Amino acid sequence: MRTNDKTKALEVIGITAVQKSAMLTFIKGAINTHCGTRPDEWFCAWDFLSGVNKNWNGTPLQGLYRKWIIRGKQNKDAIKLAGIDAGKLLKKAIAEDSKNFESPKSRES
Numbered sequence: 001m002r003t004n005d006k007t008k009a010l011e012v013i014g015i016t017a018v019q020k021s022a023m024l025t026f027i028k029g030a031i032n033t034h035c036g037t038r039p040d041e042w043f044c045a046w047d048f049l050s051g052v053n054k055n056w057n058g059t060p061l062q063g064l065y066r067k068w069i070i071r072g073k074q075n076k077d078a079i080k081l082a083g084i085d086a087g088k089l090l091k092k093a094i095a096e097d098s099k100n101f102e103s104p105k106s107r108e109s
Contacts (some may be wrong), residue, residue, distance in 0.1 A: 005060045010091075011088070012064070012085045012089055014067045014071070015064070015067060019060065019063045020089070021044065022060035023060045023063070023064070023086075023089050024092065024093050025060075025088060026059055027048065027061075027086075027089055027093040028096075028097065030048040031043070031048070031090075031094065032054075034047065034048070035099065045083075045086070045087045045090050049083060049090065050083070050086070061082070061086055064085045064086055065079065068082055069087075
C-alpha cells in the first residue's frame with residue numbers, strides 16, 4: 001500500500017478473473033524486479049508498461065489491447081485504452097503488495 005495515498009484503484013472490466021489474475025501476477029513481477037534491482041529509485045507506470053516495455057505481445061497484458069480491438073476500437077485508441085486499463089491494474093498491484101511504497105505526494109504530506 002502506498003503511504004498517505006487515499007485514491008482508490010478502479011476496476012478493469014471486460015476481462016475474465018483468470019486474465020486479471022495473470023495480468024496482476026505479471027505486473028507484480030515487474031514491481032518486484034524493479035525493487036530488487038533498483039531499490040532506491042522511484043518507478044512509474046511508464047517504466048513497466050511503455051518505453052522499452054511497450055510491446056506486450058506474449059504477455060498477459062496483450063489481452064487488454066485485444067479487448068478494445070474486439071470492441072471495435074482502432075489501433076491507436078485500443079493502445080491508449082489498454083494503457084489506461086494497465087495503469088489501473090498497476091495501482092491495484094501496488095495496493096495489494098505487502099511492501100510500503102512511498103509516492104511523491106506522500107512526501108509532501
